[in-house]
Amino acid sequence: MSIAGERCDVYVGCHGDLAGWGGAMIAGRGLATACARAGLRTALLGMGARQPESPVTADGIPQRNVPVDPRPLLWRVHTWCLPRILARQLRAQAPPRLAFVSFSPFWTVAARLAWRATRVLFRYQGLLSNCLPFTRPPDDHPGFWERIAERGTHAGERGALRAADLVLVPTQEHAREIVAFEPAARGRVHVCLEDCRRYDTPAALRQQTRASLRLSDAEFLILLVGSCDRNKAFDHALRELAQVEPRGRLAIVGDGPQRHELHELAATLGLTRRVHFAGVQADMAPWYAAADCVISTSHYDTFPNVIREAMACGRPVVVPAHDPPRTYAGISGLLQREGGGLLYERRRSGALAEQLHTLLADPPRARELGAAARRVAQRLFRWDETLSHVCNATAHAPAVPIPSALSRVAES
Numbered sequence: 001m002s003i004a005g006e007r008c009d010v011y012v013g014c015h016g017d018l019a020g021w022g023g024a025m026i027a028g029r030g031l032a033t034a035c036a037r038a039g040l041r042t043a044l045l046g047m048g049a050r051q052p053e054s055p056v057t058a059d060g061i062p063q064r065n066v067p068v069d070p071r072p073l074l075w076r077v078h079t080w081c082l083p084r085i086l087a088r089q090l091r092a093q094a095p096p097r098l099a100f101v102s103f104s105p106f107w108t109v110a111a112r113l114a115w116r117a118t119r120v121l122f123r124y125q126g127l128l129s130n131c132l133p134f135t136r137p138p139d140d141h142p143g144f145w146e147r148i149a150e151r152g153t154h155a156g157e158r159g160a161l162r163a164a165d166l167v168l169v170p171t172q173e174h175a176r177e178i179v180a181f182e183p184a185a186r187g188r189v190h191v192c193l194e195d196c197r198r199y200d201t202p203a204a205l206r207q208q209t210r211a212s213l214r215l216s217d218a219e220f221l222i223l224l225v226g227s228c229d230r231n232k233a234f235d236h237a238l239r240e241l242a243q244v245e246p247r248g249r250l251a252i253v254g255d256g257p258q259r260h261e262l263h264e265l266a267a268t269l270g271l272t273r274r275v276h277f278a279g280v281q282a283d284m285a286p287w288y289a290a291a292d293c294v295i296s297t298s299h300y301d302t303f304p305n306v307i308r309e310a311m312a313c314g315r316p317v318v319v320p321a322h323d324p325p326r327t328y329a330g331i332s333g334l335l336q337r338e339g340g341g342l343l344y345e346r347r348r349s350g351a352l353a354e355q356l357h358t359l360l361a362d363p364p365r366a367r368e369l370g371a372a373a374r375r376v377a378q379r380l381f382r383w384d385e386t387l388s389h390v391c392n393a394t395a396h397a398p399a400v401p402i403p404s405a406l407s408r409v410a411e412s
Helices: 023-037 075-090 105-114 128-135 144-163 172-181 203-212 234-241 259-268 285-290 305-312 331-338 351-361 363-380 384-391 404-411
Strands: 010-013 042-047 063-066 099-102 120-123 166-169 189-191 220-225 248-253 275-279 293-295 317-320 341-344
Touching: 010 023, 010 105, 023 042, 023 120, 023 305, 023 384, 075 105, 075 144, 099 105, 099 384, 105 120, 105 144, 120 144, 120 384, 128 144, 128 172, 144 172, 166 172, 166 384, 172 189, 172 331, 203 285, 220 234, 220 285, 220 351, 234 248, 234 259, 234 351, 248 285, 259 275, 293 305, 293 351, 305 317, 305 363, 317 331, 317 351, 331 341, 331 363, 341 351, 341 363, 351 363
Parallel strands: 010 042, 010 099, 042 063, 099 120, 120 166, 166 189, 220 248, 220 293, 248 275, 293 317, 317 341
Antiparallel strands: none
């Protein structure tokens, strides 16, 4: 495998195919871009048989998918084999000068296996072990091989938390979750926020998008974004919408295995005219512009990109309260401390509807919350601290010169 013509300063390893999407992929691309803009020679690695359409990103960062197909007869234990498959590929590449930053437990273990002296940073996006139980129906029990695969994921995450020099998490709620899951990580978990995509949402775009949806000024648009699956639980939003006055409208952006069921549920609840299924959208700016608030209904969504993007656009957000092991929503603690949104009890029927009524009945407060959300995003959502960790040495490597663009970060 060869991804760059000369030795890189930083590799960023993403969980999944670089042609795909998802929170970890978005975050990995965001960090790679931040590293490159800071003057670090950076490369982006994904997992998959296909190669991206271009060997470089729009920002000129080399990118490559690493083939991860297991040997014949080993596909049933793929999660157990994945770190070593990736490590074999990495050994053909010169190690990074500064660090390997992983957004996947499998990349974390692979980097440690391939390059013993390289600093490995694990940027935690969510424990698959804690998320997987929410993805299956309540009465569906995994079969033998499914249990084997899940145990492989569990072992991979424990191995990653033991192997990483630093585990970077966005909030104290995440840090507690990590240490409860793997006590050996204690002392290597560092809290630092990360950046998100920034969208331009001018008033003209809002008017245009709302007109296309046939929304009047009096109607209140609630936005849901993500995969239509059991964990995201968009059905909860539909049931709560049925308790909200008719001015409340819902737009669902995304696709997934439950989309057909959601259509049927909306019809059953008499909400067909109040719910718009937009499917996957290449550009989210019109949707954030049109929305009056953005919500989360997930059982497990620790620090959602969508919620942070909405805050950066100046939209109030409504998210579940962090209530493990029933609900994991680490961003709720940030909202409690900093403002910009409302919380609700995920397990109590009507709680989300009550908070939506709060915003519907008091437009000035909704605008005030949105303005507060934008201020929080501008002040806190940055890559600076993560970049500082990337550039500062640990026991595994000597100190290296820090690019001038990062000198302010290093000194702070």
